[in-house]
Amino acid sequence: MPAHARTxxxxxxxxxxxxxxxxxYVAAGHPTTVWNRSPEKAAPLVxxxxxxxxxxxxxxxxxxxxxxxxxxYEATFAALGPATAALAGRTLxxxxxxxxxxxxxxxxxxxxxxxxxxxxxxKNVPAAVGGADTLHxxxxxxxxxxxxEATLRVIGGDTVHLGTEPDLAAxxxxxxGGTLLPALLGFFQGAALVTARGLEASTLVPYTExxxxxxxSLLPHYAAEIDRGSYDDPQSSIGIFHAGSADEAEVAAEAGxxxxxxxxxxxxxxxxxxxxxxxxxxxxxxxxxxxxx
Numbered sequence: 001m002p003a004h005a006r007t008x009x010x011x012x013x014x015x016x017x018x019x020x021x022x023x024x025y026v027a028a029g030h031p032t033t034v035w036n037r038s039p040e041k042a043a044p045l046v047x048x049x050x051x052x053x054x055x056x057x058x059x060x061x062x063x064x065x066x067x068x069x070x071x072x073y074e075a076t077f078a079a080l081g082p083a084t085a086a087l088a089g090r091t092l093x094x095x096x097x098x099x100x101x102x103x104x105x106x107x108x109x110x111x112x113x114x115x116x117x118x119x120x121x122x123k124n125v126p127a128a129v130g131g132a133d134t135l136h137x138x139x140x141x142x143x144x145x146x147x148x149e150a151t152l153r154v155i156g157g158d159t160v161h162l163g164t165e166p167d168l169a170a171x172x173x174x175x176x177g178g179t180l181l182p183a184l185l186g187f188f189q190g191a192a193l194v195t196a197r198g199l200e201a202s203t204l205v206p207y208t209e210x211x212x213x214x215x216x217s218l219l220p221h222y223a224a225e226i227d228r229g230s231y232d233d234p235q236s237s238i239g240i241f242h243a244g245s246a247d248e249a250e251v252a253a254e255a256g257x258x259x260x261x262x263x264x265x266x267x268x269x270x271x272x273x274x275x276x277x278x279x280x281x282x283x284x285x286x287x288x289x290x291x292x293x
Contacts, residue, residue, distance in 0.1 A: 010063040014041040018069035020126035035059035057083040073102035088114030100167035107166035121173040132157035139168035231284035239278035
C-alpha cells in the first residue's frame, strides 16, 4: 500500500493487546496515535514511531479510525466519555470483551454522538497480531467495514464481517470463547494427574493435540445434529459420557486432585439421563442447556 494511502489510526488502550495493535500499525507504516490512562505505557510505542496524545479528545481527533482496546464496554465508555465531541464523523471500532447487550449499548452511544461504529473481537493472543491467519471478526455497517477492511487486515489477515447487527461480534466472542476455559481446565487436570506420578506435563502435549484434532473433526457433525434438532444417530451417546463420569471423579480422587470443576458438567449429564436422553447424541446436551435447572 503506498504511504499516502495508509489510513491514520488511533489506538486507545495500551495493555498487551492494544500495544500489539499499535505496534503492528506502526510497522505497516500507518500514522499511529496512541492513548492510555497510564501514559508511561506509550513510551515504547513512541520509540517505534507512534505519536502519544496525552488527551483522549486529541487522540481521537488525530485519526479517522479509532480502535478502542480496553477490558470491557464499561471501561470503553469511561475512557471515551470526555471525548464525545471528537467522535463525530469518525469511525470507532471496539475490540474489548463483553456481552451482546453491551455492544448494542455501545453502538447506540457511538452513533448517538455522530460516530460510525463497528464492534470487533480478536480471537488470538497479542503475539499473533498481524499474522496472516489471525482471526478477527467484526459486526455492524457493511459499507463501513468494506471501507476499512484493508486497514483492519493489518492486525489480522483472517478478517471476517459477521453481519450488520452490531452485537454479532460480541455474540460470537461469547459463543466461541466459551470453549476456552473448559478445554484448558481439562488439560490442566491432565497435567496435574501425570505430574502427580512424577511425569512431565509436556508428555501430554502430542496426545492432547491429537485428541483436540479428533474433537474438531466432530464439530460439523454435532452442529448439524443441533441444527436439525435430531440426536438419534449418535457418534457418542450421553449414556457413555454419563457412565464415564464416575471414573473421572475417582481417578482425580486417587491422585488427590480438586476435581469439583467437573461437578456441574456431571450434573448436566444426570439431568439428560433423567430426561430419557441416555441413548441420544452428546450434542443433545444443548437441549438441557436451553432449560436451566
